[in-house]
Amino acid sequence: MGKIYLLICLFISIYTFSKAQGFVRIYNSSGDKIAKGHLVDKFNHDSVLILQRNKFTDTISILEVGFIKTKHGIGHNIIIGAAIGAPVGAIIGAASASETDAIVNAFTGETSTPDVGAGIAVGFLGGAATGAVIGAITGAFKNSKTISINGDIQQWRKVRNQFQ
Numbered sequence: 540m541g542k543i544y545l546l547i548c549l550f551i552s553i554y555t556f557s558k559a560q561g562f563v564r565i566y567n568s569s570g571d572k573i574a575k576g577h578l579v580d581k582f583n584h585d586s587v588l589i590l591q592r593n594k595f596t597d598t599i600s601i602l603e604v605g606f607i608k609t610k611h612g613i614g615h616n617i618i619i620g621a622a623i624g625a626p627v628g629a630i631i632g633a634a635s636a637s638e639t640d641a642i643v644n645a646f647t648g649e650t651s652t653p654d655v656g657a658g659i660a661v662g663f664l665g666g667a668a669t670g671a672v673i674g675a676i677t678g679a680f681k682n683s684k685t686i687s688i689n690g691d692i693q694q695w696r697k698v699r700n701q702f703q
Contacts, residue, residue, distance in 0.1 A: 561577045561578065562575070562576070562577055562609070562610055562611055563575065563576070563577070563578055563590070563607050563608065563609055563610075564607070564608045564611075564612070565588065565590070565599055565604055565607055566604075566605050566606050566607070566608065567603055567604070567605045568605035568689060568690065569605070570605070573599065573603065573604075574588075574590055574597050574599050575590070575592060576590035576591050576592030576597065577590065577591050577592065578590060579591045579596070583699065585601070585692055585695070585696060586600060586601050586602075586692060587599060587600055587601060588601065588604065601688065601690060601691075601692050601695045602690045602692075603690065604688045604689075604690060604695070605687075605688065605689060605690070606685055606686060606687045606688055606689070607685070607686045607688060607698075608683055608684070608685050608686075609683050609684045609685075609686070610681055610682075610683040610684075612678075613674075613675065613678035613679065614678075615678075616674040616675065616677050616678035616681070617671045617674040617675050617678065618671075618674070619674055620670035620671050620672070620673045620674025620675070620677070621667045621668075621670045621671040621674065622670070623670050624666040624667055624668075624669050624670020624671070624673070625663050625664075625666045625667035625670065626663070626666070627666050627670075628662040628663055628664070628665045628666015628667065628669065628670075629659045629660075629662045629663040629666060630662070631662050631666070632658040632659050632660070632661050632662020632663065632665070632666075633655050633658050633659045633662065634658075635658055635662070636654060636655045636657065636658025636659075686698050
């Protein structure tokens with residue numbers, strides 16, 4: 540069961556990675572994010588950017604664009620890492636909780652056995668934390684690019700082919 544779950548998580552990770560490859564974030568000249576999504580301009584418009592996100596299309600004038608950042612931000616990697624790590628940790632925590640393991644409380648001297656629910660909870664939190672740390676580490680090395688446009692249509696024409 541654990542191997543099947545790990546295989547499913549691997550496929551989810553690969554799918555998420557492949558979807559993130561064409562993702563861009565659009566900022567105005569004062570540094571405020573004005574849009575994000577995948578560039579879908581099939582007609583190579585010179586004066587507008589056409590973005591698609593969640594089945595919605597957004598059109599932005601090049602004159603409004605200050606710069607473009609490729610790929611998702613580091614927070615996205617952290618969330619994806621935590622989302623994958625939490626259920627994996629919960630499964631490992633449930634599998635490791637056994638009635639034959641006895642825990643001795645150092646303060647009271649009482650002996651208790653861990654239950655599966657506690658194993659799931661501890662594994663879930665530990666897996667989420669581990670996944671978030673791994674996501675932060677991978678986010679630091681993902682090689683995102685910042686491309687300056689500054690509302691210049693000529694500059695957009697020069698860099699447009701990088702996104703196709």
